[in-house]
Amino acid sequence: MPSRRQIREAVVQFLYCADLEGGADPASLREPFWQFITESDRRALLQATWKTLHHLSLGREQRLKEFQERLPLALATLKARPDLERTAIDLQWVSAGENKWSAAMIELSRIPRDADDDAFSEQFEPVLQQLFKIDRDLELSRKRFLQALEDIPGLRAQMEPVAGSIRRLARISERVRMVEEPEKFPDQGDLAKLRESKEAITALRSETDNLVAAVQREKEGIDERLAAVVENFAPERIDPVDRAILRLATWEIIHSPEVPAPVAIDEAIELAKRFGTTDSGRFVNGILDKIAKQEAQ
Numbered sequence: 543m544p545s546r547r548q549i550r551e552a553v554v555q556f557l558y559c560a561d562l563e564g565g566a567d568p569a570s571l572r573e574p575f576w577q578f579i580t581e582s583d584r585r586a587l588l589q590a591t592w593k594t595l596h597h598l599s600l601g602r603e604q605r606l607k608e609f610q611e612r613l614p615l616a617l618a619t620l621k622a623r624p625d626l627e628r629t630a631i632d633l634q635w636v637s638a639g640e641n642k643w644s645a646a647m648i649e650l651s652r653i654p655r656d657a658d659d660d661a662f663s664e665q666f667e668p669v670l671q672q673l674f675k676i677d678r679d680l681e682l683s684r685k686r687f688l689q690a691l692e693d694i695p696g697l698r699a700q701m702e703p704v705a706g707s708i709r710r711l712a713r714i715s716e717r718v719r720m721v722e723e724p725e726k727f728p729d730q731g732d733l734a735k736l737r738e739s740k741e742a743i744t745a746l747r748s749e750t751d752n753l754v755a756a757v758q759r760e761k762e763g764i765d766e767r768l769a770a771v772v773e774n775f776a777p778e779r780i781d782p783v784d785r786a787i788l789r790l791a792t793w794e795i796i797h798s799p800e801v802p803a804p805v806a807i808d809e810a811i812e813l814a815k816r817f818g819t820t821d822s823g824r825f826v827n828g829i830l831d832k833i834a835k836q837e838a839q
Contacts, residue, residue, distance in 0.1 A: 544746040547809070550790065552579060552750040554813055557757065557786035572751070580743050581660060587739040588666050591721060592650060594736060595673075598717040599647065605714070606640055609707035613637055616704035619697070626694070632687040636708060639680035646673040674722045677715050684708050684715075757793045764792045771832040783818045784826060791830050795837055803834040 556575055613633070620630035646669060653665045688708065691701050698705075720726075724733035725740060757764070768788060772780075780788070791810035794801045807830045814822035 544742060544749060547812075548746060549749045549753060550809060550813065551816070552746060553753045553757070553790055554783070554786045554817060555579060556750060556754050557789060558782050558817075560758075561782045561785060576747055580746070581663065583739070583743050584667075585663055587736070587743065588663060588670065589655070590735050590739060591670065592666070594721050594732060595647075595650075595718065598721065598732065599714055602644075602711065602714050605707060605710045606644060609640065609704065609711060610637075612704040612707055616701055619700055626697075629687065629690045629694070632683065632690055633704070635683040636680070636687050639676065639683050640711060642676045643673070643680055646676055674718070677718045677722075681712065681715050684712050753790075756797070757789055760793055760797060761789065764789050764796070767792055767796065767833060767836075768829065771829055771836070781819065781822065784814065784822050787813045787818070787822075787826055788829060791826070792833055795830065795834050803830075803837065807831065807834060 556571070556579075559571055559575055617630055617633060620626045620633065649669050650666065650673065653662065653669070655662065688705060691698060691705055694701075720730055720733055721736065724730070724736040727733055728737070787810050790813075791806045794806040795803050798806070807827065810826050810830055811823045814826040818826070
């Protein structure tokens with residue numbers, strides 16, 4: 543799970559970006575901001591997803607080969623009976639889906655891993671989502687075909703070889719669905735890294751969004767408090783990074799009693815040293831110290 547420091551750093555960056563956009567509505571900034579701020583984490587998650595997919599799909603090529611070898615006879619048997627035309631089409635849909643599945647995996651394997659975060663994610667993520675969609679559609683095609691066989695008892699024995707191959711391929715699809723939504727399978731050890739990575743990104747976003755919303759709700763009052771301790775205060779005259787840090791820390795001092803004022807000030811100074819200028823730490827410390835003393839009275 544994200545640390546308090548990670549959350550507060552993300553909040554400062556978000557508030558800073560909002561000010562650069564003229565105080566834009568947070569909702570309009572949220573998606574592009576999170577695309578940027580989590581790029582490295584998302585790349586790591588995508589890399590881990592690929593490794594897990596590759597591991598869980600081992601053996602699929604042999605099962606696909608078996609299916610393809612049994613396919614012609616099964617199709618010929620179905621096409622020999624006009625009343626089974628629909629079932630033959632269903633089997634052809636299964637075959638087409640299996641080929642699309644393999645093509646998507648090959649495309650994923652060919653995407654360069656040494657590209658920068660943006661380039662890799664932009665190439666990999668759409669193909670990964672395409673694979674997941676192909677897999678879902680393919681599962682429906684398999685079920686439709688296998689259900690059709692249940693309604694034709696006289697053909698079960700003849701169709702069992704190809705049906706068995708389809709069921710074996712379907713078991714790999716079950717693993718793929720676990721990769722797509724690892725949080726739904728907490729007992730699967732192979733998915734632990736994926737679960738933890740997705741949960742960390744989701745939790746960081748949730749905690750940051752909540753804190754940003756809280757600060758922005760009190761923005762007017764926060765600026766009034768800052769104006770009371772800063773001579774000739776005007777938000778636009780303060781460095782945007784310092785302004786974001788001051789607003790966050792002032793909100794914590796006034797509205798977050800579970801965070802002691804000295805802690806909020808110390809953390810704000812660290813943020814100023816990380817993101818601000820050489821004078822930001824002293825500037826932020828002096829203002830927040832006055833805010834804290836007023837609040838304590």
